[in-house]
Amino acid sequence: MIAPLRILIVDDEPPARERLRELLGDLGSELPTQVVAEAASGPQAIALLSECAPEVALVDIHMPVMNGIEFARHAQRLDHAPAVVFITAHDQYAVQAFEVNAIDYLLKPVRAARLATALRRAVSGPGPGREQLAKADPGPRSHFSIAERGRITLVPAAEVLFLKAELKYVTLRTRTRDYLIEDSLSQLEHELRDTFIRVHRNCLVARAAIRGVENLRGATGAEEGESRWGVVLDGHAEPIVVSRRQWPAVKALIKR
Numbered sequence: 061m062i063a064p065l066r067i068l069i070v071d072d073e074p075p076a077r078e079r080l081r082e083l084l085g086d087l088g089s090e091l092p093t094q095v096v097a098e099a100a101s102g103p104q105a106i107a108l109l110s111e112c113a114p115e116v117a118l119v120d121i122h123m124p125v126m127n128g129i130e131f132a133r134h135a136q137r138l139d140h141a142p143a144v145v146f147i148t149a150h151d152q153y154a155v156q157a158f159e160v161n162a163i164d165y166l167l168k169p170v171r172a173a174r175l176a177t178a179l180r181r182a183v184s185g186p187g188p189g190r191e192q193l194a195k196a197d198p199g200p201r202s203h204f205s206i207a208e209r210g211r212i213t214l215v216p217a218a219e220v221l222f223l224k225a226e227l228k229y230v231t232l233r234t235r236t237r238d239y240l241i242e243d244s245l246s247q248l249e250h251e252l253r254d255t256f257i258r259v260h261r262n263c264l265v266a267r268a269a270i271r272g273v274e275n276l277r278g279a280t281g282a283e284e285g286e287s288r289w290g291v292v293l294d295g296h297a298e299p300i301v302v303s304r305r306q307w308p309a310v311k312a313l314i315k316r
Contacts, residue, residue: 064092065179068114068142070105070131072123076147076168080118083172091176102126103203103214106134110211114142116182121148121165129197133190134214137207143182145175157196163188200251204232206239215239217255221269221293222300223248225262235295259291259310260303269293273314276301 067084071077077098084093096112099105103126105117117135119128132144146165148154158165164187166178188196203214215234224231225245232239249258256264272292276299289307290299302310 062092064094065183066096066113066115067093068105068108068112068117069095069098070100070102070117070123070128071120071147072100073120074100076120080147080170080175083170083175086172087176087179091179093179102128102131102134105131106205106212106214109135109138109142113140116179117142117144119144119146121146121154122151126202127197129193130201130203132188133193133201134203134205134212136190136193137205137212138210143187145178145182154196161188161192161196163192163196198251200255204239204241206241213239217252218268221266221296223256223264233296257306257309257313259300259306261305263300265291265293265300267313269295270314273302273310274299 069077069080071080077100081095084095087093096114097108099108101123105119117131119131121128128144128146128148132146135141135144146158146163147168147170148158148165149168155165155167157163164178164181166174201217203216204220206213206215215232219234221233221235223241223245224233228242229240230243230245230248232241245262245264249256249264252264255267257267257270259265270291271294274290274292275288276290277288289302289310291302291310292299
């Protein structure tokens with residue numbers, strides 16, 4: 061007997077989740093499935109992954125807080141990440157982005173036959189990689205994700221004070237603690253350019269966290285070649301050194 065396919069349904073609209081449950085029930089004779097969990101948001105779904113271990117996630121694209129593509133990018137950090145089947149209304153931009161990047165999707169209203177095909181395809185081979193997903197949705201992420209011991213910890217981007225490159229990793233700092241992430245600082249600068257500013261070759265600072273600047277003349281960390289200025293951040297005791305090269309941009313931001 062074939063074990064039923066373990067399904068996670070992710071959609072912020074209860075009627076849409078109910079519709080998918082009904083369709084999966086209709087497919088039971090040809091494709092046994094088990095809905096192991098439902099979630100109304102991306103963050104809620106991320107929290108459920110380690111608990112319910114789904115094989116496939118049926119994920120709506122357009123959800124508040126975190127869209128479906130970002131969910132998939134975070135979920136891929138797990139060693140046993142579920143395959144993802146994306147669902148969208150007839151959004152021409154989303155459809156075009158998916159087709160250009162060879163990402164399978166279902167259009168609402170979802171039909172049983174098409175759902176069955178998508179489920180079989182999802183479990184038969186590798187899905188889209190992080191690069192394909194990033195190209196399909198190049199907008200800034202709402203959260204950072206850290207995979208630890210089979211679980212994913214989400215850190216809202218709005219809570220990050222600065223990102224600092226150190227050796228092979230980037231340290232992400234919030235008011236309460238540090239996290240290590242594997243993204244490159246240059247890629248993060250490009251993605252988050254509207255909310256972060258580079259203050260040094262190895263550091264990006266959240267624009268909203270800057271409360272002013274401080275003269276670092278003679279202070280520890282003010283090395284030769286530096287601007288001798290540091291940015292003062294809300295929630296962080298030590299000023300962040302600004303390089304001479306980045307000082308004009310920081311100065312212009314402070315004067316706004």
